Amino acid sequence: MSPHRWTRRNVLLAGAALGSMPLAGITREQRMITRPIPASGEQLPVIGLGTYSVFDVESTPKQIGSRREIVDLLLGAGGNVIDTSPMYNRSERVIGDIISSGAPRDAMFIATKVWTDGRDAGIEQMTRSADLMNTDVIDLMQVHNLRDTEVHLQSIRELQELGKIRYSGLTHYRAGAHDALEKSVREYRPQFLQINYSLAEREADRRLLPLAQELGVAVIINRPYQAGSLFRAVRGRELPEWARGFAASWGQFFLKFIISHPAVTCVIPATSKPQHMRDNLGAGFGELPDAAMRERMIEFVGEL
Numbered sequence: 001m002s003p004h005r006w007t008r009r010n011v012l013l014a015g016a017a018l019g020s021m022p023l024a025g026i027t028r029e030q031r032m033i034t035r036p037i038p039a040s041g042e043q044l045p046v047i048g049l050g051t052y053s054v055f056d057v058e059s060t061p062k063q064i065g066s067r068r069e070i071v072d073l074l075l076g077a078g079g080n081v082i083d084t085s086p087m088y089n090r091s092e093r094v095i096g097d098i099i100s101s102g103a104p105r106d107a108m109f110i111a112t113k114v115w116t117d118g119r120d121a122g123i124e125q126m127t128r129s130a131d132l133m134n135t136d137v138i139d140l141m142q143v144h145n146l147r148d149t150e151v152h153l154q155s156i157r158e159l160q161e162l163g164k165i166r167y168s169g170l171t172h173y174r175a176g177a178h179d180a181l182e183k184s185v186r187e188y189r190p191q192f193l194q195i196n197y198s199l200a201e202r203e204a205d206r207r208l209l210p211l212a213q214e215l216g217v218a219v220i221i222n223r224p225y226q227a228g229s230l231f232r233a234v235r236g237r238e239l240p241e242w243a244r245g246f247a248a249s250w251g252q253f254f255l256k257f258i259i260s261h262p263a264v265t266c267v268i269p270a271t272s273k274p275q276h277m278r279d280n281l282g283a284g285f286g287e288l289p290d291a292a293m294r295e296r297m298i299e300f301v302g303e304l
């Protein structure tokens with residue numbers, strides 16, 4: 001059992017550090033929706049945090065303080081997944097700085113990636129990621145964009161044996177790679193799959209999401225807002241009346257479409273703004289759209 005697993009106590013401590021529940025309308029008794037990781041049964045909160053570009057900042061007290069506020073909000077609301085990569089320039093170092101500044105590492109589920117060629121370079125990169133993030137154990141190590149998959153998955157499994165990594169995964173962000181991902185998932189059986197899926201990019205629900213369910217692979221969703229394009233598509237529009245029962249904002253509308261898919265374990269919207277983090281976290285609570293409502297959401301976005 002890892003020393004870094006999510007515990008209610010740690011989350012409460014993070015919440016206490018904030019002084020109050022950070023989300024309007026959410027009481028302390030309400031818990032964020034969680035989903036089990038099929039490989040272990042460990043529960044993962046459905047709303048996490050992506051760090052691509054938004055955590056690529058200088059390690060100044062001001063920049064680290066503002067990113068720490070976002071992480072504190074995540075932990076205070078019962079979330080824990082933070083996704084990064086050595087490809088995201090300074091992001092891993094910034095996560096390390098946030099942990100050094102006192103954010104509770106044990107309350108986080110840190111997911112990073114290996115993005116290089118060859119066994120030695122991969123091991124070196126994974127070791128460096130752990131150093132940069134000031135952590136002994138990385139919760140999830142993913143092969144970034146299927147780069148040298150077989151070689152890195154072998155190393156990841158060896159590092160799992162040593163207790164340095166808890167889970168293995170594969171990622172991609174384009175529908176054009178879904179066939180290759182499907183092949184790799186069948187061949188290598190990772191414990192996690194990270195893919196793009198949103199109201200604007202629904203290709204994953206044809207084959208990959210059902211496959212993950214069938215094989216018992218946890219699914220993390222990237223690009224939930226299509227890197228922000230979905231907000232531009234609804235600019236100037238009011239949230240429809242029929243969506244107000246489950247969403248208080250466009251962000252929650254988009255995220256709840258994703259987490260209401262039964263194969264999805266967690267979604268990782270990226271943000272540089274505390275008010276957007278609050279908004280995103282709100283999607284982890286309350287009602288989720290049912291199958292008929294999901295069809296209505298697809299139709300609505302298709303007509304934009």
Ligand SMILES: NC(=O)c1ccc[n+]([C@@H]2O[C@H](COP(=O)([O-])OP(=O)(O)OC[C@H]3O[C@@H](n4cnc5c(N)ncnc54)[C@H](OP(=O)(O)O)[C@@H]3O)[C@@H](O)[C@H]2O)c1
Nearest residue numbers: 050051052171173222223224225226227251269270271272
């Ligand atoms: N190959 C891979 O493994 C891969 C590829 C792509 C992405 N990812 C992971 O997935 C994460 C998410 O994907 P992404 O970063 O491409 O895009 P995204 O999460 O779909 O969109 C991020 C954009 O949405 C804005 N935003 C966030 N919350 C908002 C809100 N509530 N209201 C309005 N705007 C909001 C952010 O701007 P503000 O800063 O203004 O909030 C940012 O510009 C990445 O950060 C990364 O961790 C992995």
